[in-house]
Amino acid sequence: MKTIPIVSGAKPDTGHIEEYSANFVQFLLRAEAECGVLAEYNLAGQETILLSGVEAQEFFFRGSDENLSRAAAYQAMVPVFGPGVIFDAPPDKMKSQLKIQVDALRYQNMKNYAPVIAQEVEDWIADWGDEGELDFMDEFLELTIHTATHCLLGKDFRDKMTAEFKTLYRDLEAGLQAIAFVDPYMQQPIFEQRDRARERLEEIITAMIDERRNSDIEYNDALATFMTGTYADGSCLTSTEVTGLVIATIFAGHHTSSGTSTWMLTELARHPKETAAIVEELNAIYQQDETLSHNALREMPKMESFLNEVLRVHPPLVVLMRRVINDIEFDGHAIPAGKTVAISIFGSHRNPEYFPNPEIFDPSRTEPETMFAYIPFGGGRHKCGGNAFALLQQKAIFSALLRRYSFEIVDQSDSYVDDLSGMVLRPKSPCRLRYKRRVS
Amino acid sequence: MKIRVDLDLCQGHSVCIDEAPEVFSVEDQLDDYPKVKVLNFQPSAELQNQVRLAARYCPNKVITLIEDNE
Numbered sequence: 001m002k003t004i005p006i007v008s009g010a011k012p013d014t015g016h017i018e019e020y021s022a023n024f025v026q027f028l029l030r031a032e033a034e035c036g037v038l039a040e041y042n043l044a045g046q047e048t049i050l051l052s053g054v055e056a057q058e059f060f061f062r063g064s065d066e067n068l069s070r071a072a073a074y075q076a077m078v079p080v081f082g083p084g085v086i087f088d089a090p091p092d093k094m095k096s097q098l099k100i101q102v103d104a105l106r107y108q109n110m111k112n113y114a115p116v117i118a119q120e121v122e123d124w125i126a127d128w129g130d131e132g133e134l135d136f137m138d139e140f141l142e143l144t145i146h147t148a149t150h151c152l153l154g155k156d157f158r159d160k161m162t163a164e165f166k167t168l169y170r171d172l173e174a175g176l177q178a179i180a181f182v183d184p185y186m187q188q189p190i191f192e193q194r195d196r197a198r199e200r201l202e203e204i205i206t207a208m209i210d211e212r213r214n215s216d217i218e219y220n221d222a223l224a225t226f227m228t229g230t231y232a233d234g235s236c237l238t239s240t241e242v243t244g245l246v247i248a249t250i251f252a253g254h255h256t257s258s259g260t261s262t263w264m265l266t267e268l269a270r271h272p273k274e275t276a277a278i279v280e281e282l283n284a285i286y287q288q289d290e291t292l293s294h295n296a297l298r299e300m301p302k303m304e305s306f307l308n309e310v311l312r313v314h315p316p317l318v319v320l321m322r323r324v325i326n327d328i329e330f331d332g333h334a335i336p337a338g339k340t341v342a343i344s345i346f347g348s349h350r351n352p353e354y355f356p357n358p359e360i361f362d363p364s365r366t367e368p369e370t371m372f373a374y375i376p377f378g379g380g381r382h383k384c385g386g387n388a389f390a391l392l393q394q395k396a397i398f399s400a401l402l403r404r405y406s407f408e409i410v411d412q413s414d415s416y417v418d419d420l421s422g423m424v425l426r427p428k429s430p431c432r433l434r435y436k437r438r439v440s
Numbered sequence: 441m442k443i444r445v446d447l448d449l450c451q452g453h454s455v456c457i458d459e460a461p462e463v464f465s466v467e468d469q470l471d472d473y474p475k476v477k478v479l480n481f482q483p484s485a486e487l488q489n490q491v492r493l494a495a496r497y498c499p500n501k502v503i504t505l506i507e508d509n510e
Contacts, residue, residue, distance in 0.1 A: 095471040107455045381448050388499035
């Protein structure tokens with residue numbers, strides 16, 4: 001058996017955690033550059049092997065649940081989602097919960113969401129006036145909490161949503177730092193805040209569930225799907241579990257989508273020529289279809305290539321992990337149980353074999369043949385179940401936005417950079433852009 | 441035209457049954473995502489366009505088509 005090279009710079013006891021916490025994106029790039037396909041590092045005791053390159057990534061995605069556990073690798077999510085939910089549920093219950101979650105995002109349900117998102121955008125820009133300047137990171141965080149709650153929890157909830165809900169949600173998300181993957185239960189103010197927020201959110205959502213259970217009104221949002229979903233034995237989810245699924249679903253889509261929208265708008269502002277072509281594409285579609293149907297949103301080649309390139313250069317999730325449960329082997333290397341394996345989406349998207357001149361933003365790239373090089377939503381059987389919703393949402397947002405306003409960057413182009421303080425990549429706030437109403 | 445599906449990738453998003461209900465169905469599984477079932481692996485000429493749309497819009501790229509001229 002070949003030995004797996006260890007990334008340089010490990011400190012006794014803590015390993016690489018300091019460098020990793022400071023800038024995990026750069027650390028993972030360095031690990032691959034230094035060690036190649038397999039690179040071992042140590043995060044305060046958790047020995048992790050980074051798998052790089054398309055073959056190794058396919059091996060990661062095709063690994064069985066019995067050998068490679070997501071639940072064990074993502075215990076940091078347990079206090080966020082709540083007890084008995086997803087990564088804290090027994091394997092059969094976890095599968096049922098994920099199935100119920102994806103059910104809410106099925107095509108037949110998704111058709112209801114496009115007009116909801118469009119309406120949210122209209123409400124958002126209603127008081128913009130002819131021109132102005134905004135911090136769009138802030139704006140998109142707000143917009144996507146509106147679209148997510150509206151689509152998932154329905155109009156009633158969205159209309160009554162208080163500032164408290166948003167604050168709670170922010171506190172909950174703030175608890176997810178690199179350190180949470182070492183021990184999410186240590187005494188830290190951010191974790192105490194996270195737990196208080198989780199508790200209060202459960203009160204709010206449980207009250208809503210109770211209200212619906214006592215009402216005759218029929219709902220067709222995600223909450224309704226979660227409330228009627230059943231386990232294999234026919235039993236329903238408890239209120240704690242339904243709350244957990246609501247939180248998990250918003251969580252999965254909030255920072256990721258808002259970060260992507262903000263990068264999307266920033267790159268559009270940086271690339272006026274490509275933007276003009278996208279606006280032309282939109283105008284042609286709107287000429288035939290004034291209300292913009294779900295079907296029209298599916299076929300926007302210019303917008304899609306641009307969005308794909310945004311997701312390549314700025315993938316919201318940088319790293320995916322699995323805990324090794326049974327000893328496995330890759331390319332003559334033994335990977336024993338107890339270690340963690342990881343892949344870097346960010347690194348994969350900069351693999352020059354599939355993306356020549358990877359640092360250049362180029363929407364005219366063609367997608368590689370292999371499914372395991374361009375992986376903004378992961379891959380294999382655990383690919384993000386919200387991928388279709390996420391793409392639909394971006395297209396709905398930018399269709400409404402770009403036809404009405406044009407955008408320019410305010411600061412130096414190279415001052416728009418990633419915020420590396422959280423686990424989800426997004427532009428550093430403030431991300432200031434200037435908007436101007438288009439004259440038709 | 442021949443149809444191949446990679447069930448490992450299927451999460452039951454059900455775009456295919458909207459496009460080509462004569463060719464695809466989605467069946468519930470015990471403790472797993474619902475999975476596509478191909479009702480007709482060699483669809484007739486008049487169904488092929490719908491099948492192409494199903495493959496094109498499948499969010500997980502579960503469906504691969506082998507066209508007759510390939």
